[in-house]
Amino acid sequence: MSWKKQKLADIQKALNSDPVDIETLRHAAVSEGGLLTDEVRRKVWPKLLNVNAFDLPAKPAKNIRENHKDYNQVLLDVRRSMRRFPRGMRADERAVLQEQLIDIILDVLRRNPQLHYYQGYHDIVVTFLLVVGERMAIAMVEKLSNHHLRDFMDPTMDSTKHILNYLMPILERVDPELHDFMLRAEVGTIFALSWLITWYGHVLSDFRHVLRLYDFFLASHPLTAIYFAAVRFEGNGWLCLFLLASAGAPSHLVIRLCLAKEQRRNRKRIVLHREREVKSSECDMASVHHLLSQIPQDLPYEQLISHTHRLFNRYPPTQLPARQLRLAAVPQQWITLDIVPVTAAYYKPTCPQAKAELRTSNDKLLSVSQQQTQAQEISAFYTLTLVPFVLLAEACLHSSRDQDKKPSLGAASVVKVTHSQLVSSAFYTHCDIKVTGETPFICTPALSAAELWHLQLPGEIDRLSIIASAKGLLTGLFFEGQHYKLSIKEKKSAMKASQGVRAVTVSRAEPPLIYFLGCTAHGDSESVETASALRTEDGRTRSQSFPVSSSVLEHSHMTIEKPPPLPPLSSCVPPPCLTKTSH
Amino acid sequence: MDILWQYQFRIILLGDSTVGKSSLLKRFTDGVYSDVADPTVGVDFYARSLDIEPGVKIKLQLWDTAGQERFRSITTSYYRNSVGGLLVFDLTNRKSFEHVREWHREVSEHILPHHMVYILVGHKSDLTRERKVLRDEAEQLAAELGVRYVETSAKCNSNVERAFELLARDIYELMKMGEISARDGWDGVKSGLTAKVLYPAEEEREREKSCNC
Numbered sequence: 001m002s003w004k005k006q007k008l009a010d011i012q013k014a015l016n017s018d019p020v021d022i023e024t025l026r027h028a029a030v031s032e033g034g035l036l037t038d039e040v041r042r043k044v045w046p047k048l049l050n051v052n053a054f055d056l057p058a059k060p061a062k063n064i065r066e067n068h069k070d071y072n073q074v075l076l077d078v079r080r081s082m083r084r085f086p087r088g089m090r091a092d093e094r095a096v097l098q099e100q101l102i103d104i105i106l107d108v109l110r111r112n113p114q115l116h117y118y119q120g121y122h123d124i125v126v127t128f129l130l131v132v133g134e135r136m137a138i139a140m141v142e143k144l145s146n147h148h149l150r151d152f153m154d155p156t157m158d159s160t161k162h163i164l165n166y167l168m169p170i171l172e173r174v175d176p177e178l179h180d181f182m183l184r185a186e187v188g189t190i191f192a193l194s195w196l197i198t199w200y201g202h203v204l205s206d207f208r209h210v211l212r213l214y215d216f217f218l219a220s221h222p223l224t225a226i227y228f229a230a231v232r233f234e235g236n237g238w239l240c241l242f243l244l245a246s247a248g249a250p251s252h253l254v255i256r257l258c259l260a261k262e263q264r265r266n267r268k269r270i271v272l273h274r275e276r277e278v279k280s281s282e283c284d285m286a287s288v289h290h291l292l293s294q295i296p297q298d299l300p301y302e303q304l305i306s307h308t309h310r311l312f313n314r315y316p317p318t319q320l321p322a323r324q325l326r327l328a329a330v331p332q333q334w335i336t337l338d339i340v341p342v343t344a345a346y347y348k349p350t351c352p353q354a355k356a357e358l359r360t361s362n363d364k365l366l367s368v369s370q371q372q373t374q375a376q377e378i379s380a381f382y383t384l385t386l387v388p389f390v391l392l393a394e395a396c397l398h399s400s401r402d403q404d405k406k407p408s409l410g411a412a413s414v415v416k417v418t419h420s421q422l423v424s425s426a427f428y429t430h431c432d433i434k435v436t437g438e439t440p441f442i443c444t445p446a447l448s449a450a451e452l453w454h455l456q457l458p459g460e461i462d463r464l465s466i467i468a469s470a471k472g473l474l475t476g477l478f479f480e481g482q483h484y485k486l487s488i489k490e491k492k493s494a495m496k497a498s499q500g501v502r503a504v505t506v507s508r509a510e511p512p513l514i515y516f517l518g519c520t521a522h523g524d525s526e527s528v529e530t531a532s533a534l535r536t537e538d539g540r541t542r543s544q545s546f547p548v549s550s551s552v553l554e555h556s557h558m559t560i561e562k563p564p565p566l567p568p569l570s571s572c573v574p575p576p577c578l579t580k581t582s583h
Numbered sequence: 584m585d586i587l588w589q590y591q592f593r594i595i596l597l598g599d600s601t602v603g604k605s606s607l608l609k610r611f612t613d614g615v616y617s618d619v620a621d622p623t624v625g626v627d628f629y630a631r632s633l634d635i636e637p638g639v640k641i642k643l644q645l646w647d648t649a650g651q652e653r654f655r656s657i658t659t660s661y662y663r664n665s666v667g668g669l670l671v672f673d674l675t676n677r678k679s680f681e682h683v684r685e686w687h688r689e690v691s692e693h694i695l696p697h698h699m700v701y702i703l704v705g706h707k708s709d710l711t712r713e714r715k716v717l718r719d720e721a722e723q724l725a726a727e728l729g730v731r732y733v734e735t736s737a738k739c740n741s742n743v744e745r746a747f748e749l750l751a752r753d754i755y756e757l758m759k760m761g762e763i764s765a766r767d768g769w770d771g772v773k774s775g776l777t778a779k780v781l782y783p784a785e786e787e788r789e790r791e792k793s794c795n796c
Contacts (some may be wrong), residue, residue, distance in 0.1 A: 082618075
């Protein structure tokens with residue numbers, strides 16, 4: 001029996017077993033050849049997303065298109081994306097599918113007001129439409145949009161940018177040379193944006209490759225797509241160089257890297273003279289093109305997929321150390337500092353060597369490390385580094401209590417603490433989700449939905465405590481004796497009403513999901529006043545808002561506890577940068 | 584090795600969704616037009632060089648941006664490093680014309696204290712029957728913003744070349760006058776390493792001499 005026949009038999013067996021053997025299906029989707037045929041995909045894809053084929057949503061109603069804020073954009077995008085339909089399809093046939101595509105997108109958006117359409121979403125939806133048909137596509141896309149794609153569907157692209165920031169540390173694992181090159185070339189990571197948010201549907205011309213990748217992604221962690229970006233990038237040196245060149249990397253750097261790679265690949269060939277040539281004159285697109293003309297047209301997808309799979313297992317997102325996410329990874333971006341309420345009560349350096357480089361708004365290139373920082377640099381420093389913003393928050397907290405006293409920590413005075421600070425998603429990008437026993441909580445970098453997926457809470461959620469800080473912000477989650485940090489991210493519009501916290505997803509892909517939408521509290525009394533939760537079960541959402549009292553317990557086994565009392569500030573150890581040094 | 588360009592200008596295309604930014608660029612850089620035009624997801628890149636005067640080749644680095652509002656936070660990071668911008672609207676889409684002012688304001692404010700050289704482009708001029716914006720109105724807006732105005736059609740290849748050339752020429756002239764110059768940490772304008780500089784050192788000295796006497 002050929003391996004394909006064997007695989008098909010295994011898949012069929014897994015489908016027939018009761019309950020369905022998901023692990024085998026996942027394995028099949030990832031391993032060589034993926035799910036092999038569209039017929040198999042129609043059966044297996046829904047299982048991978050836990051969609052019940054016997055309980056599909058109805059066909060979209062006729063009025064689905066009326067008064068939807070995204071209707072125009074969806075219409076514009078779908079009507080002009082002919083490329084995504086099989087070549088040779090009759091125009092009238094395609095037109096029918098295009099109209100279905102519009103309906104599916106609007107139907108999902110309408111039932112999930114928390115989701116926002118983005119250009120490129122249609123590239124994903126069309127893939128499902130073509131494989132599983134309209135009604136199943138609705139069910140699958142809805143599930144997917146609330147899980148794997150959730151971060152891309154926020155009102156803003158902040159979470160998406162945040163996920164793109166994973167690219168560099170992953171790339172460093174794959175190819176340090178390329179990683180360093182990219183940092184120097186300051187190309188940023190935006191070139192991978194369309195790969196990520198369309199799951200490559202937008203950039204691959206061969207539909208078979210798209211399908212193969214979808215097998216893989218549907219069976220994998222939501223962040224897999226970004227791992228694949230790193231592998232794809234490296235796996236095809238020439239392609240990546242081409243992209244770099246087109247992304248505006250200084251061409252002499254591109255060439256130098258090309259040469260280094262070429263040298264390694266083919267040691268016999270002498271390329272040194274070319275390097276000299278390169279050094280002697282600025283290189284241009286033409287010579288880069290010459291080198292790049294060797295780009296193979298067809299990438300070895302099976303290899304790339306298995307490489308990605310191994311890479312993910314070897315370096316799961318939680319193991320990418322924070323220091324990897326230095327800001328130099330996004331140097332081209334003009335980073336806007338969002339005002340994020342920061343609410344640490346304790347300081348614990350998770351990354352004492354934090355170092356950052358960034359252009360400030362007055363166009364100065366700042367490069368600071370914790371050790372170097374002088375008192376006068378502090379406010380700038382806080383805006384720039386990953387960890388010490390915790391300290392600022394501390395000061396902030398302190399100052400909000402003693403209004404008349406200038407906040408001070410060690411010898412350094414914090415210059416401005418008007419807003420509790422300054423952290424754009426790029427900054428507080430990485431975090432260590434493990435929380436140790438003696439640290440009640442560490443001020444959290446925001447976790448995106450995809451990252452929370454990775455938390456893998458053990459078992460059912462039966463007891464959940466929300467920890468609110470003195471400023472009334474949800475900062476931690478106490479679950480079965482363990483603390484979990486939560487996303488703290490202000491959503492300006494939503495926040496006005498409820499001084500609270502942005503939605504947080506806790507739990508794995510399977511229901512129940514619980515989103516904490518808001519949590520209002522009195523700053524002074526350190527008590528939480530109300531909390532609202534949106535629960536998603538079986539794809540349906542229910543919103544609850546309730547005062548925080550014993551009634552909460554009855555509702556969903558949640559208790560909202562007072563935060564632990566803050567320790568006196570003096571007992572916190574300030575980092576070296578904040579202690580006065582004699583020199 | 585031949586010098587392929589003396590200067591490089593980075594130029595960005597701005598405007599509402601579906602006004603035809605990508606089509607304009609494809610026509611200009613590849614000389615092709617296709618009715619099939621996928622929306623741009625994020626930011627795309629194109630390049631082409633122009634002979635601006637005999638012996639002076641300018642390489643244009645062209646950045647195409649997604650029109651959808653939510654991508655704005657990403658595209659804004661490309662404003663600062665651009666020396667020129669095409670403000671594109673669709674002649675058959677009144678709203679896209681009305682939004683030009685917003686685009687102009689947003690970019691100008693974003694890059695302060697620096698400036699960008701703009702050109703206003705009324706696109707899809709081949710669709711004469713569906714035209715919703717009069718040439719007069721567009722010219723008036725251009726005058727208000729202090730920029731040039733060109734009507735183009737990627738489909739019929741009308742004025743596409745001219746639009747980019749006018750913009751490049753304006754930038755080039757400003758550069759010659761010293762209003763724009765390459766500066767560290769800014770990628771809007773770059774000069775080729777072995778390029779002939781506008782005023783070579785000797786010429787500069789001679790000019791100084793002539794001023795002194």
